[in-house]
Amino acid sequence: MFAMGYGQQRTWCIAKPSSDQATLLANINYACSHVDCSVLQKGxxxxxxxxxxxxxxxxxxxxxxxxxxxxxxxxxxxxALIVITDPSYGNCLYE
Structure with a gap:
């Protein structure tokens, strides 16, 4: 990880609501082939x-x-969209 510089705004990357199912699935497959997506597993x-x-x-x-x-x-x-509002919810924390 990297340290955030002073005054930098935190950002998150989320899927555009208008994205179709095939695109979303392709995005999951691509991202999860590069990073650990175990937080998405059942339970x-x-x-x-x-x-x-x-x-x-x-x-x-x-x-x-x-x-x-x-x-x-x-x-x-x-x-995808870059947002400045933390999309975390419940116990699901976006890093």
Whole structure:
């Protein structure tokens, strides 16, 4: 991981709500081939809600974090958004 510089805004990478199911699935497969997506497994904090947009957003953000939060690592062929509001919920914490 890298240290955040003074005054830098935290950002997260999530799936665009308009993304189709095939794109979301491709994004999950791509991200999870590069990072550990075990938080998405059944019984883990980020499994529910069990839907593609939720799982894709978590996987895409894990990938984004692994790449040092570079803007180019949150594109996923135009199906991603960089947000400044923490998307964490319940026990599912976005890094």
């Amino acid at each position: 883990c904090p980020c499994f529910s809600p069990d839907n593609l947009i939720n799982h894709a957003s978590i996987a895409m953000n894990l990938y984004y974090r692994s790449q040092g939060c570079q803007q180019l690592s949150c594109d996923f062929r135009g199906s």
